[in-house]
Amino acid sequence: MLNRFCKRGGSFHGHYDKVSGALLTSLDMQAYVCANVFAQQRFGVHRMSPRLMGEGTMPHNSGLSRRDLLKWTGASGLAVLATACGAGGTTSGSGAGGAKALSVLVEAGGKAELTKIAEAFTAKTGAKVTFIELPYDGLFNRLSGELSSGTLSFDVAALDAIWLTAFAGAVRPLTELFTADVKADLFPALVTEAQVGGTFVGMPVWTNAEILFYRKDLFEDADEQAAFKKKYGHELVPPTTWEQFNDAAAFFTRGGKLYGTDVKGAVETEWLAHILQAGSPGVVLDASGQVIIDNEQHLKALTFYSDLNNKLKVSPPGAAQLDWAGAQNLFNQGKTAMMRFWAHAFPLIPKDSPVYGKVGAAPMIGGAAGVAGIPGPWYLSVPKATKQADLATEFVKFAYDNNAMAIESSLGLAARKSAFEQYADKPGYEHFKPLLETLNATATKPRPATAKWQQIVDTVLIPTLQQSLNPNADYTGLLAAAKDKVQSLAQ
Template sequence: MVKKKGILSIVSLLLVSSLFLSGCSGEKTGSSEAKGDNKTITLLVEGGSPAFKVAKETAAEFKEETGYTVKIESVPYTGVYDKLKAEVASQAGAFDVATIDILWFPALAGGLLPLEDLMTDDLKNDLFPGLVEGGSYQNKVYGMPVWTNAKNLIYRKDLFEDEKNKADFQAKYGYELHPPTTWDEYSDVAKFFTKDTDNDGKVDMYGTTVFGANNGDAVASWLDHAAQAGAKPLVVGDKGKVLVNTKPYVDSLQFLVDLLKKDQSVPSGALEMASAETSELFWNGKLAMMLAWGHFYVPSNDSKQSKVAGKVGSAPMIGGGAGIGAVPGPWYQVIPSSSKKQEIAKEYLNFIYEKNELFMKTLGVAARKSVFERYSTQQGYEHLRPLMTTLSGPQTQNRPAIKEWQEIESEALIPAVQFALSGEKTPQEALDWAADVIKDLLPPQ
């Protein structure tokens, strides 16, 4: 969940770890599909990722059904983008299918095959809001979704159900202790659980964390709250209007600053924290709550990975004045337009779509609502029902599909979050600065 987004900056800690591993390279295929003299398709995936595992698991069945061998070329996360970017430029026909991050569509769409003919009404109706849009660029669909995800509230169920905690919280705040649903409740609960549990004079349990690390995880986390405060669309509006220094963005950044500076209910090293550091603290029993990618619930209940296994609950993302909102982190399969085997590549996309539950088994999330529904009643998948609520939230929305996004994130938004959390600038000052940077990065209107 960058340059690793959402799950991607942290899945090395999860059951589907080892995203940086690179595997053997598949051979390039350049012969004509019509001639049938090379019944191989080449798939580009991130090494060690769920896409890699599902591709390996299903390759034999696809060959049995179609006669085509699936050659898997696996590379590190950034290598997928680099290789596809080179393919778009060279049109070499090296890859027939690739699995990509939502963030890359604006830069790669010019070299991808439109997939409108695959996107039937039945297929679209089985996907969460925004998932088709996330795989589109300039009103053309280029991506078949394989999984989606968003941040949920993951919390220490044992702490929330403790009778003494319940009585003490009621006495202090005047309402019943429960998994928070609003900013105010979240702040109260975070303060309540920040304490010195062993009476040595030092805080050893924090209510939650704030993401301030030098990566896109910090931006996505802050934008979750901006969406909750009413931001829509995110960061850049119609005709390139820069929105980032308006009230929802300022209020949401102030909310994070207050958790760190005013309430002191998060560890002081916020500028070094994102998903990986947060999950490690939570799994080691040092946090009462975390706003983390939905599938983090799975390792949180694994005794091999977590000291609090069996004591963890999941709830929907908290809401602000505009309701529940989050920035999803979906991935998609695409077909480079340079592929010389486009028809069999389309068959492969449909084949993998029908196998969507394998991503649920591998990662703990999938793309299809029907898969979420089926698994949500099974033990170990208790995070799915809350995640469905978050993914369908009124303010849940994708980042803007603009070519300048990665520059905007790295040159304007990440520094702005750090300026505010460090105290170097107020949230308004930080975002005014970011707005000026973004205006320089966008093309003239």
């Protein structure tokens, strides 16, 4: 486009413009267009004339020598820099007057989980805790940049479980914090996931898992119960098995006004949970790192999951593109009767939603191996490069000791079994017992400990899932192709 403009302009200078045209963004191009228009309109000449290439410059005899210009330029630059630097301030690290201070890097959604804990920590130790709050994708970039350079802006980082392997080499071992009592009060999958190469590199601070949300007003309606029993021969109850789930989903699918459930093609964890329910020793990779994505359990889970959309047709259209937010909105608008979703969303149903006060929670459904879910924990880790390792480790221990405080936050999650149990019988926390049952289930396992996990998800799992949401999909073939891709990534 720039070149075309130049030709029309008449004498745009070739070499510079080829270079700059290739490098500049559309914003830059607009600027160049303005520049050329300016030149043409004002002086009847075109910019970047040969003079810029060193021809036809002004005579150097008119008072301002090259040296003067350099002096003038340098002085201006230094003055501006000096002014600009003065506008800044000192970086954090320790508080004013040498008071203790700690910076905690956290994803925006998780900050609330740590706020009360941080306040209590400050009250106890006098150390001011400052949160560096970043969006999820940005947090990973920030961690990668700072941990690789060793120049840190934080002393403690809240890490997604799937990042632990990638950053294990840059964080301090926390093995001494994992006493027998600590391990006994954490869900087994979380204890497993906290270790990389046998070393504990993060302390769980909160966790989540998918459970079953269902419409109590529909499931407890006497007419619905009678009609269901007449049609299927068993009681209408919140489903605990795949078969019950299929029946209930089919029963509540009513001509586009209401669907039995959703099928999410844009996210993978629901399929992964079904793989564990089918009894697979792991998801995608086994404990030894072998690719098992084409095993029998993966195929059964994919068949169960995709057939909800392809054969039973109990999910709203557009399954391949549906993600968490979309599925949550559909349920909150009363368009689906059941939803497998992260437990934290249970108390977050809006008051103006047509289903507010009509939703029940049950453990995640089970397959041949029983109930299983994929835990979604976050861990607190202490970077090796921090200058406040002791204070940071003290904060991590304090966060574990006072883990129940996190439940009072807007997200309302914790990591310790005892913290969840403390609230499980209180009104408003009806989702905690299903969550506890799902997280304690023997088939519940963490995702594989591989630094390539996010890449596997983005380039293999989600595309495979989306391709499977087609009535003519060949599930076996898709998994075979997925195996090749995962193996090439793992190499």
